[in-house]
Amino acid sequence: MEKTIIAFQDVVKQYEDTQDAVLKNVSFEIEEGKFYTLLGPSGCGKTTILRMIAGFTEATSGDIFFNGKRINDVPANKRPVNTVFQDYALFPHMNVFENVAFGLKIKKLPKKEIEKKVIDALKMVQLAGYEDREINEMSGGQRQRVAIARAIVNEPSVLLLDEPLSALDLKLRTDMQYELRELQQRLGITFIFVTHDQEEALAMSDVIFVMNKGKIVQSGTPVDIYDEPINHFVADFVGESNIVAGTMVEDYRVEFVGKSFECVDGGMRPNEPVEVVIRPEDLSITTPEKGKLVVKVDTQLFRGVHYEIICYDADGNEWMVHSTRKAKEGSKVGLSFEPEDIHVMRFNESEEDFDARLESYEE
Ligand SMILES: Nc1ncnc2c1ncn2[C@@H]1O[C@H](COP(=O)(O)OP(=O)(O)O)[C@@H](O)[C@H]1O
Numbered sequence: 001m002e003k004t005i006i007a008f009q010d011v012v013k014q015y016e017d018t019q020d021a022v023l024k025n026v027s028f029e030i031e032e033g034k035f036y037t038l039l040g041p042s043g044c045g046k047t048t049i050l051r052m053i054a055g056f057t058e059a060t061s062g063d064i065f066f067n068g069k070r071i072n073d074v075p076a077n078k079r080p081v082n083t084v085f086q087d088y089a090l091f092p093h094m095n096v097f098e099n100v101a102f103g104l105k106i107k108k109l110p111k112k113e114i115e116k117k118v119i120d121a122l123k124m125v126q127l128a129g130y131e132d133r134e135i136n137e138m139s140g141g142q143r144q145r146v147a148i149a150r151a152i153v154n155e156p157s158v159l160l161l162d163e164p165l166s167a168l169d170l171k172l173r174t175d176m177q178y179e180l181r182e183l184q185q186r187l188g189i190t191f192i193f194v195t196h197d198q199e200e201a202l203a204m205s206d207v208i209f210v211m212n213k214g215k216i217v218q219s220g221t222p223v224d225i226y227d228e229p230i231n232h233f234v235a236d237f238v239g240e241s242n243i244v245a246g247t248m249v250e251d252y253r254v255e256f257v258g259k260s261f262e263c264v265d266g267g268m269r270p271n272e273p274v275e276v277v278i279r280p281e282d283l284s285i286t287t288p289e290k291g292k293l294v295v296k297v298d299t300q301l302f303r304g305v306h307y308e309i310i311c312y313d314a315d316g317n318e319w320m321v322h323s324t325r326k327a328k329e330g331s332k333v334g335l336s337f338e339p340e341d342i343h344v345m346r347f348n349e350s351e352e353d354f355d356a357r358l359e360s361y362e363e
């Protein structure tokens with residue numbers, strides 16, 4: 001059984017000078033030892049959640065638990081968490097050793113012990129031997145590692161990471177994604193990572209919380225979220241999607257673009273209006289006769305591993321196709337896909353609204 005380490009219950013954050021609450025009745029549980037990601041567009045409340053866990057921001061209402069104990073009133077320095085900030089917040093006038101040792105010195109640990117812990121932490125982030133370097137002699141990626149070493153040296157139960165990779169270039173960023181994931185598994189501590197980058201979230205996490213406008217709209221494994229987006233927002237935000245309006249005629253049968261298709265979803269009202277998602281990589285191009293849909297090729301771009309081909313159907317819906325083969329611009333082609341490639345979603349609503357609506361049908 002996994003143990004719950006952090007829980008939020010109906011947490012609200014309301015600033016006086018803003019009309020809308022920044023967090024709206026947010027509830028979730030974090031299990032020990034896993035890699036969690038808060039994913040959402042800028043301004044959706046990710047940093048606010050981290051700051052509340054760390055104790056830098058107070059909740060307006062609701063409860064925050066750590067190992068089952070309510071911690072709303074526990075000061076930041078008494079919480080077993082550490083934060084890696086976006087801008088690293090290193091001390092520029094101290095060298096690498098001093099930066100990492102800082103927290104331990106404040107705790108007045110014996111000198112020998114500090115030394116051992118700092119060296120271990122630097123080893124962990126592959127910076128052994130860099131103890132005497134000045135911060136301004138380090139590259140962006142190395143500073144990032146110093147910031148991580150400084151956080152893990154305190155042996156926190158939970159490490160909070162607020163967009164720690166966003167200042168790095170693409171190559172380094174990908175390297176650091178692997179490293180962080182590996183480090184989390186090695187240390188076995190709980191990571192709560194914040195990003196607005198969906199690829200990063202999919203690559204690194206055990207569990208993703210997708211956020212929008214102060215709410216968690218969906219939570220699940222990367223595969224759950226990618227394959228079964230709960231609504232338009234998630235489908236659109238996580239990965240490239242083709243989204244069209246449709247009607248769920250009956251279980252396992254959906255209509256869109258004036259045609260009827262077999263699918264694998266059920267459990268909705270007959271003729272419930274829905275949105276249909278098909279991922280670009282699940283579409284393949286065939287002849288108009290063989291295709292389930294007929295579309296006209298508009299433009300294409302080579303993306304390194306595939307062509308990104310934009311087509312339009314007779315209703316004017318756009319269809320993006322990822323294909324390893326080129327198509328001819330202006331030509332009519334068929335699109336083929338399988339029943340399991342069709343993802344049917346109810347209209348844009350959170351898990352709570354969705355459950356409430358489902359209940360209202362059952363009454
Ligand atoms: N001190 C503050 N006073 C008023 N509004 C704030 C304050 N801090 C953050 N906000 C607002 O709260 C919302 C969420 O911010 P934040 O949690 O930083 O979002 P994210 O990290 O997802 O980009 C934003 O609209 C932001 O402007």
Ligand SMILES: [Mg+2]
Nearest residue numbers: 046047048162
């Ligand atoms: Mg933020």
